[in-house]
Amino acid sequence: MKGSLLVAGASSDAGKSMLTAGICRWLHRRGVDVVPFKAQNMSNNSAVTHDGAEIGRAQQLQAHACGARASADMNPVLLKPGGDRHTHVVLHGKPLGEVSALDYRELKTTLRQAVLDSYDRLRAAHDVVICEGAGSPAEINLRETDVANMWLADQRDLATLVVGDIDRGGVFAALFGTLALLDERDQSLVAAFVVNKFRGDERLVAPGLRMLHDLTGRQVLGALPWLPGLVIDGEDSLSLVRTLSGGPPVGEEPLHVAAVRLPRTSNATDLDALGCEPGVVVQWTTSPAEVAAADLAVLPGSRATVSDLEWLRATGLADAVTERARRGRPVLGVCGGYQMLAETITDDVESRTGTVPGLALLPTRVRFDAAKTLGRPTGHAGGITVDTAYAIHHGVAEPTGACEEFLGGWRRGSVWGTPWHGCLDTDAFRRAFLREVADAAGRRFTPAPGTDVAALRDRQLDLLADAVADHLDTGALDRLITAGPPAGLPTVRTLLTREATA
Structure with a gap:
């Protein structure tokens, strides 16, 4: 079997990433040499490959679904929004720089060539490439500079499958409207539709x-079908509205975690592992009262540390975090959130604001380096080896007073800070950390002894693959991959003309 396919969406968060992962896993289980590809990804949820390239988190998950090692070619262009008008561009896994929306248009030629080079390398090295689009292919105001949707399909003659989310309502209008808004060449490439997240008897939707x-x-x-409990590696920021819970507690009491939903939260997937633990409830919040009341408050990664710190102060959340730390209540800062815990932050790179005061909950000072740190570090905490971490940051902290080393960062009392993402995916470390949190919070909480995040991730990928196998016309899916777009697909204008003259 050889070929390719583009999975596009009628909207953001329609299920492109999960469907792509499911198709990849379905093919991999059949022994197909398959890899994922996303030409351009706009996400602050990123990952680091084993050779030090930064790519979208979803592409790392999809590579895992394929049994493949993730590479920069699987996501050659990564856009990380740092504000309403500027975006950080990562090209082939390395920082290219900050650009405005208008500047980005000038990069079109460079980015398009990079996309085709990466795609062609993957097609030459593997039998099947499953491509994921970005946003909606019907964003007609952006078609001229498109690199991830119909431009890619046009350049490589890819059959395009459009998925729509029925849970939001209006899915049939969204799918029909997506097709209708495209020009005739692009319409000729849209070969099939999939309805996603259907609840109930399939005879009702037939x-x-x-x-x-x-x-x-x-x-x-x-x-x-709607698949409840898919909590691993959500890509879109819309997923932050969810509450994560692994079920009822094993011990006497649950543990409540308040994760601060920063305006520019990055790598929110760091909290997914906590949400897999029975008895741990993770709530994304912007409420100072919820942060104050939680057993653990988490300041996650941020794409705009200084700006998000200002927002933290303006909303009263900084006071809530500071007060709970003073009372010995647990606080965890990860990457950007860790930087906020410092006494001072000197940033002449991202915000270019110079030196600003931090929350002063850790005796450290942070300085942003022009060079971005990218890597897969390994460390130890309490005698436990942590080997699931990855680093993506400009800020570097140094201690100004007495504190303990903690996974590339520092700890003082009930305040922990680390620049490493993914630490909580290490099961033994996560359980030990939760025991400390429970003791500091005065909770009678017992970590579940058998929670295995890696195994859970694999089970969820298999669940997606099972859904593809059981609910889609897989024969037709095979033909789209191997034969490309069918010849003679009618345009919407032709169909409407026939209807009017019938």
Whole structure:
């Protein structure tokens, strides 16, 4: 089997990333040499490959679904928003610089060549490449500079599958409208639809699927069911509205975690491992009262540390975090959140604000280096080896007073800070950390002895693959991958003209 396919979405968070992962896993389980590809990703949830390249977190998960080692070619262009008008561009895994929306248009030629080079290398080295689009292919105001959706499909003649989220309502209008807004060449590449997140008896949605086929002349491969409990590696910021909980506690009491939802939160997936633990409830929040009341408060990573710190102060959240630390209540800062815990932050790189005061909860000072630190560090905490971490940061902290080393960072009392993402994925460390948190919070909480985050991730990938196998027309899916877009697909204008003259 050889070929390729583009999975596009009728909207952001329609399920492109999860469907791509599910198709990848389904193919991998059949022995197909398959890898993922996302030409351009806009996300502050990133990961670091084993050779030190920064890519979107979802592509790392999809590579894992394929049984492959993630590489920069799987996500050649990564955009990390740092504000409303400027974005940090990562090209082939390395920082390119900050650009405005208008500057970005000038990069089009460079980025498009990088995208095609990466895609072609993957196609030459593997039998199947499953591509994921970005946002919606019907963002017609951006078609001229598109690199991830219909431009890619046009350049490499890819059959395009469009997925829509029925849970939001209006899915049939979204799928039909996506097709209708495209020009004739792009419409000729859209070969099939998938409905995602359907709840209930599939017989209820079947008439709509048939009508969509009749209206568009495109195959409707099926309706994927709502899959509760998919908590691993959510890519879109919309997923931060969720509460994560691994179920009832093993011990006498649950443990409540308040994760501060910063305006520019990055690598929110750091908290997923906590949400897998029975008895641990992770709530993303902007409420000072919830932060004050929680057993553990977490300041996550940030794409704009100084700006988010200002917001933290303006909202009263800084006071809530500071007060709980003074009372010996646990606080954890990760990467940008760790930097906020310092006495001072000197940033002439991201915000270019010079030196500003931090929360002074750790006796450290932070200085931003122009060079970005990217790596897969290994460390020890309490005699436990932590080997799941990755580092993506400009800020470097040094101690100004007495504190303990903690996974590349520092700890004082009930305040922990680390520049490393992914530490909590190490099961033994996570359990030991939660015991300390429970003791400091005065909770009678017992960590579950058998929670295995890596195994849970694999089970969820298999659940996605099972959904593909059980609910989609997999024969048609195979044909789209191997044969490309079917010839003679009608345009919406042609279909409407036929309807009007019938």
